[in-house]
Amino acid sequence: xxxxxxxxxxxxxxxxxxxxxxxxxxxxxxxxxxxxxxxxxxxxxxxxxxxxxxxxxxxxxxxxxxxxxxxxxxxxxxxxxxxxxxxxxxxxxxxxxxxxxxxxxxxxxxxxxxxxxxxxxxxxxxxxxxxxxxxxxxxxxxxxxxxxxxxxxxxxxxxxxxxxxxxxxxxxxxxxxxxxxxxxxxxxxxxxxxxxxxxxxxxxxxxxxxxxxxxxxxxxxxxxxxxxxxxxxxxxxxxxxxxxxxxxxxxxxxxxxxxxxxxxxx
Amino acid sequence: xxxxxxxxxxxxxxxxxxxxxxxxxxxxxxxxxxxxxxxxxxxxxxxxxxxxxxxxxxxxxxxxxxxxxxxxxxxxxxxxxxxxxxxxxxxxxxxxxxxxxxxxxxxxxxxxxxxxxxxxxxxxxxxxxxxxxxxxxxxxxxxxxxxxxxxxxxxxxxxxxxxxxxxxxxxxxxxxxxxxxxxxxxxxxxxxxxxxxxxxxxxxxxxxxxxxxxxxxxxxxxxxxxxxxxxxxxxxxxxxxxxxxxxxxxxxxxxxxxxxxxxxxxxxxxxxxxxxxxxxxxxxxxxxxxxxxxxxxxxxxxxxxxxxxxxxxxxxxxxxx
Numbered sequence: 001x002x003x004x005x006x007x008x009x010x011x012x013x014x015x016x017x018x019x020x021x022x023x024x025x026x027x028x029x030x031x032x033x034x035x036x037x038x039x040x041x042x043x044x045x046x047x048x049x050x051x052x053x054x055x056x057x058x059x060x061x062x063x064x065x066x067x068x069x070x071x072x073x074x075x076x077x078x079x080x081x082x083x084x085x086x087x088x089x090x091x092x093x094x095x096x097x098x099x100x101x102x103x104x105x106x107x108x109x110x111x112x113x114x115x116x117x118x119x120x121x122x123x124x125x126x127x128x129x130x131x132x133x134x135x136x137x138x139x140x141x142x143x144x145x146x147x148x149x150x151x152x153x154x155x156x157x158x159x160x161x162x163x164x165x166x167x168x169x170x171x172x173x174x175x176x177x178x179x180x181x182x183x184x185x186x187x188x189x190x191x192x193x194x195x196x197x198x199x200x201x202x203x204x205x206x207x208x209x210x211x212x213x214x215x216x217x218x219x220x221x222x223x224x225x226x227x228x229x230x231x232x233x234x235x236x237x238x239x240x241x242x243x244x245x246x247x248x249x250x251x252x253x254x255x256x257x258x259x260x261x262x263x264x265x266x
Numbered sequence: 267x268x269x270x271x272x273x274x275x276x277x278x279x280x281x282x283x284x285x286x287x288x289x290x291x292x293x294x295x296x297x298x299x300x301x302x303x304x305x306x307x308x309x310x311x312x313x314x315x316x317x318x319x320x321x322x323x324x325x326x327x328x329x330x331x332x333x334x335x336x337x338x339x340x341x342x343x344x345x346x347x348x349x350x351x352x353x354x355x356x357x358x359x360x361x362x363x364x365x366x367x368x369x370x371x372x373x374x375x376x377x378x379x380x381x382x383x384x385x386x387x388x389x390x391x392x393x394x395x396x397x398x399x400x401x402x403x404x405x406x407x408x409x410x411x412x413x414x415x416x417x418x419x420x421x422x423x424x425x426x427x428x429x430x431x432x433x434x435x436x437x438x439x440x441x442x443x444x445x446x447x448x449x450x451x452x453x454x455x456x457x458x459x460x461x462x463x464x465x466x467x468x469x470x471x472x473x474x475x476x477x478x479x480x481x482x483x484x485x486x487x488x489x490x491x492x493x494x495x496x497x498x499x500x501x502x503x504x505x506x507x508x509x510x511x512x513x514x515x516x517x518x519x520x521x522x523x524x525x526x527x528x529x530x531x532x533x534x535x536x537x538x539x540x541x542x543x544x545x546x547x548x549x550x551x552x553x554x555x556x557x558x559x560x561x562x563x564x565x566x567x568x569x570x571x572x573x574x575x576x577x578x579x580x581x582x583x584x585x586x587x
């Protein structure tokens with residue numbers, strides 16, 4: 001935890017925690033239903049509507065809060081898939097080696113080349129927009145970087161003395177991986193998960209901006225694209241959703257960086 | 267460069283391109299809905315459906331269809347656009363130059379600004395300028411492209427009125443030759459800057475880290491001790507080593523640039539491939555969607571290959587590590 005004690009780490013942790021809390025508590029935090037008509041149309045930020053209202057008089061703050069919830073759901077789902085696949089492939093590949101490593105790494109490299117954003121666009125085009133398919137397509141394609149870094153770390157750790165010592169004592173592979181390898185991989189995993197989820201957040205925002213988000217959920221990117229039409233008269237419509245994405249991505253990046261820096265320095 | 271490495275790297279293209287083609291093919295066939303209904307309408311009789319199925323080869327076994335799909339692609343045949351009734355490849359190629367102009371300009375801007383930022387911050391380490399510039403770069407990297415785009419439109423197009431809000435040319439003044447080029451360049455400034463912004467952040471950060479490392483190294487200390495003037499130390503001795511990772515990261519950012527271009531083209535109404543894709547998504551124009559997906563995927567693959575080769579050419583040691 002001392003690693004996070006530098007300013008960048010503190011800011012990163014705070015912002016990420018804020019994203020999680022806002023996402024989880026959206027129904028309690030939002031002043032109104034984000035779809036409810038709740039005031040005058042195109043009102044600039046006031047005390048009752050701190051982020052203003054849109055053309056239909058809907059509260060922008062409520063939209064941003066529910067948008068953050070959608071982002072959090074997407075990012076968590078993708079993160080979970082990336083974590084499970086990336087860690088498994090990386091450790092198996094690095095620890096087992098041999099032909100299995102070759103096969104897994106060729107597949108990983110091939111997958112890494114697929115442009116995720118465009119793949120997501122195509123999937124949404126053919127299967128219709130929806131958070132579930134977005135999570136699946138981004139989750140199944142975002143793990144190669146994690147797997148490759150975990151593999152190379154596992155490779156170098158495997159030859160270290162403490163692993164050899166555990167092996168001579170007769171520890172099982174499972175025990176070595178879980179008790180000796182895993183704690184040493186943790187900082188890297190944490191850093192990469194932060195960076196990867198930040199990327200996913202931006203991809204989700206871009207898809208929303210192009211009008212390809214789940215029609216049943218409020219998306220920050222979609223809110224920003226609606227704001228584009230009123231840029232001349234109502235800057236707040238586009239600005240606040242966009243800034244919310246910036247803050248969330250910045251938080252994840254800072255948090256990941258500070259852990260990464262500390263690991264590299266140690 | 268060793269021929270063995272080149273051959274091995276070229277051999278890697280086989281599974282990768284196979285995966286790209288398979289994904290494209292699989293998506294069409296996994297998608298809900300019968301393509302015949304899209305081609306023939308929903309009110310045809312069974313005989314007509316059978317006729318259409320035979321005409322488009324949909325009655326063939328799946329592996330035969332895959333073979334035809336790949337063979338057609340090899341001839342550059344992506345099929346006919348449902349909406350425009352013309353070959354999809356022709357429509358995509360018409361839009362390609364605008365996107366290439368946008369991305370190439372953005373990449374040039376990003377390289378110049380990124381290197382500038384990197385040198386500026388590395389030579390003022392821990393000064394307030396370093397902290398400020400580094401923070402700005404962090405925020406730029408975290409900002410969604412549309413936010414930067416909308417901010418620049420608000421400030422410099424709607425606000426100051428220096429640049430046009432949208433489009434690639436002015437409709438009012440019929441222009442030719444030189445004045446046309448100036449007009450396009452005028453429209454290009456804002457979208458290119460926006461597309462460049464995250465790349466400036468990436469290149470700037472990498473240059474800074476690389477330069478700081480180089481500035482602490484023995485050969486730079488020697489150059490300093492000899493009495494080389496500081497600009498010479500940075501420009502000649504340190505920068506050469508620091509630029510290497512930058513060169514390779516540019517190649518690896520092609521996918522990111524392409525996806526950024528889609529959003530930037532929508533924000534600025536730039537008539538490129540990205541806008542075409544978004545329109546095709548709305549119209550469910552499958553040949554165009556698939557064509558752009560394949561084109562971008564293969565471009566990314568080629569860019570990665572070239573990047574790797576440049577990397578090995580610049581620093582042959584990587585082959586042995």
